[in-house]
Amino acid sequence: MRAYLIERPGEDAQPVLTEVPTPPCGPDDVLVEVHHASINWADTQQRRGVYPSMPQPPFIPGLDCAGAVAEFGENVKDLNKGDLVAAISPTDTGAFAEFACFPRNFIMPLLPAMSTAQGAALLTPGLTAYHLLFSIHRLEPGEFVLVHAISGGVGLYATQLAVDWGAKVIGTTYSPAKIATAQEYGAHDVIDRNQQEFGAAVLEITGGRGVDVVIDSLGGKTLWRNFEVVNDYANVISIGEAEDWPQGEVRLLRDKLYEHNASFTCFELLRTRPGSKRWNQGVAHIWERVADGRLRVPIGQVFPFERAKEMYETLEGRSVIGKLLLQMKQAEQTDNGDDK
Numbered sequence: 001m002r003a004y005l006i007e008r009p010g011e012d013a014q015p016v017l018t019e020v021p022t023p024p025c026g027p028d029d030v031l032v033e034v035h036h037a038s039i040n041w042a043d044t045q046q047r048r049g050v051y052p053s054m055p056q057p058p059f060i061p062g063l064d065c066a067g068a069v070a071e072f073g074e075n076v077k078d079l080n081k082g083d084l085v086a087a088i089s090p091t092d093t094g095a096f097a098e099f100a101c102f103p104r105n106f107i108m109p110l111l112p113a114m115s116t117a118q119g120a121a122l123l124t125p126g127l128t129a130y131h132l133l134f135s136i137h138r139l140e141p142g143e144f145v146l147v148h149a150i151s152g153g154v155g156l157y158a159t160q161l162a163v164d165w166g167a168k169v170i171g172t173t174y175s176p177a178k179i180a181t182a183q184e185y186g187a188h189d190v191i192d193r194n195q196q197e198f199g200a201a202v203l204e205i206t207g208g209r210g211v212d213v214v215i216d217s218l219g220g221k222t223l224w225r226n227f228e229v230v231n232d233y234a235n236v237i238s239i240g241e242a243e244d245w246p247q248g249e250v251r252l253l254r255d256k257l258y259e260h261n262a263s264f265t266c267f268e269l270l271r272t273r274p275g276s277k278r279w280n281q282g283v284a285h286i287w288e289r290v291a292d293g294r295l296r297v298p299i300g301q302v303f304p305f306e307r308a309k310e311m312y313e314t315l316e317g318r319s320v321i322g323k324l325l326l327q328m329k330q331a332e333q334t335d336n337g338d339d340k
Helices: 041-048 116-136 153-164 176-184 198-205 220-228 250-260 277-291 305-316
Strands: 002-005 016-019 029-038 064-072 084-088 099-103 107-109 144-148 168-173 189-192 211-216 230-238 263-266 299-304 323-327
Touching: 016 305, 029 084, 029 116, 041 305, 064 116, 084 099, 084 116, 116 153, 116 211, 116 230, 116 277, 116 299, 116 323, 144 153, 153 168, 153 176, 153 211, 153 277, 168 176, 168 198, 176 189, 189 198, 198 220, 211 220, 220 230, 220 250, 230 250, 250 263, 299 305, 305 323
Parallel strands: 144 168, 144 211, 168 189, 211 230, 230 263, 299 323
Antiparallel strands: 002 016, 029 064, 029 099, 029 323, 064 084, 084 107
């Protein structure tokens, strides 16, 4: 089969399309014929060799995908060949390939109305957004949620889920072109950080009370400054370092937390244990909302399988609204996905 490999991670590393053996299917595994795969910011970090959970090189990149069940092991009793599923990858299994093998717990059957494009674009960012709001934080109606990089994959899902729950979302972006999209998805206010200092703007919007939860995928100087805009008992949740690795004296964090009895949390999706009760609750929550139309799946662009390098470059250019997909099966349509 054809698959992409990252042979030597580093700043100049690129995914190389090559022929590799189709992975074997163990007794508890499911072999998926991949139709669409999604790129996440974590994939860019793995390419550069700076992701906290790095697979052993050479490795097939790609954290999640959707497609059709091709084979399954003898212990898998609830799937049939041809079933459409979405899958999230363990660190040693990549999705940028024609076939990928996953443990059964990492497989989620798609609803009849869902396309594989939606499944691939939804799984990692949608579940991440759910657990940030409802597992780490316990979102209540009327609370304020601050979402940095609001028009990215996690940002748009978090916005929709929070608004659906009765919360108010404040977003930040460095791209004026993304403001209208975030508002279309339900954001209460969006701050253009090229024009405004986000801390002062957040306090003005909230009447000085601050926000109840912060979702920060930027890191850098932004992570530290979040503690200036939180309400009492707030959660600051770090999920990435798109801006830079966090800066500031870590020893001062304790004092900052004491000012508002706030919490600081980091999050990695796979640590919610695929197949667990909490994991299944998250899948049910977002699947239900896709089915009834409350949760839109923002798809920014779909790249042919041979253009993975361009997909990486587009994501790293930071002009993206919604999810970028790699399409393996040309017959598959993306009409059920959003066009933004």
